[in-house]
Amino acid sequence: MTAAAPPMSTKALLTDATTVRLRPRYEGSNICTWIGFKHVNYLVEEAVLVHFADSGAPARRLYEEHGLGLDIVALETRILHAFHMDDVAEAEVTPDTADDDRTLGFRVTLRVERDGSVLKAVAAKVRVSLRADAYLPEPAEPPAEFAPFVVDRLGAEGPTGELARIRVSLPDGDEDAVLASLTEGRNAYAWKWNIPYPYCHFTERLQMSGYLRLMEEAKDRFVLDRGISIKTLLDDRRWIPVVPQSSVRVVDEAVMEEDLYTVYTVEEIFKDLTYTARMDCFVVRDGTLTLTATGRITHGYAVIENRSDWRLVPFDQRVLDALAGMQSGT
Template structure:
């Protein structure tokens, strides 16, 4: 029988950033994942192996390569949060698995706001060939590239993508009888790190942007619903997994589709990302997101709205 894994518990105190306070004073889902990212960075700092040191000295970039979790309470501007990580032993070729709990201080009690998991790895910088080897305690975290990581969980891989000839910056259907839309966009430098690799936080922002684009393309733009109904999308659950490296200024092909409606108040969707490698499009990331609409003002502010037939039809588009 294997010995039980050693676990480490750490906690990081923070607040949501002002840039992510987009509706009223509520933090968006990317802010929760930013708090998680900061806690991971803080853990490595405390261990004496900061992200800066690992890259500058040893030529490896600290990457969060997978996150998954459920959002259970709002976080507002200026509120104090506490992100607790439970970290187990790293697994060779799989990185460092961890569990995360984000709580938020309220006037009467502390509430859980996010609960989930993440995975971190040290990805080699291929341009750095003159670095000393990593310290022994870090070597099990190292991989040559993101696609060298072995998946921890099973899941449906992204299907092959054969984009229509008309694919461009605007949305186009990926085929008949589907609500999946395809965008193509250049990977900007501000979504990358370590000079050129698209990072987890960049994919989170791509996901947020893609949801916004999809809703607009289906005729239910966020601004219109906020103005006419007082509704704003809220996130219940996300999962994002990086599959392969994607680099600055490559063309990122993004496919997004709503896959179902749950109990008349939530909708599931999936995003798959690809970049060209030779004559093929290689999957670089996959994500799922569960959204609802919340009332943004009045007595029902913060509560889920019932999705009416018009909204459901627009969400599902041409799906059968």
């Protein structure tokens, strides 16, 4: 007979650090053997999930026994050294939750071995909400210690008035008018997308990994629109995009099969070496565009020197003009 699991407690979750060894997914190696920023963030997410499990509160048990969905609602990551295919990361998760916080906070450090030395490769900050399940009406009660971090809707823990709403005229079926309103007067690109189930979890919600995939796609769509697509710069000069920093924050919920409008806006070009772009995601509700997530990403370019090495390069005039919106036809 299997012994009943002990009651869940936040003691270890909020006080103990955990360490786990993780390997990036093969899917994340798109150019040569380097791992893209999205899959680096997946390692951070997995480390946090392991921390919950090792602390006696695995995501499955939280949901099945207590009707709580573990949702990462904020993720800020700095990449200090690139990961390669077959690298093994040592991930350390340290609790970082203040007494009055309404989300669970963690700092995550990923380390990797290079030439006999262990380097700090990634530093990340993560915030987690426990979303009470309303899809299945089965009664469920959260453990008392977890109650301060339980929300009925993602974003509810934010300050009053934080949910940004933009009122625009939305003629029936006029997608172009909505996109034009979102990009008017901005160095931006936008598109509409219907949220499919593979981007969701806990039956209906768009999850953090889905927003990371959108952030990656936004870059791809933007540079294609500006005439400097990923493949164009690869073929012309063996340049690849690199990401030293990214962040995403969920401020409201987006639900499966809703139309999501994503806007990618270039904010700053820094010393011809990097540029920062903002991603904003909106859904239409009651004739109003409602912000569901916002984030930022910093990009640069590197030239492929051989199958294992690259180095950063400054933007040339063609790339600078495209990023600034000066390319003909944009």
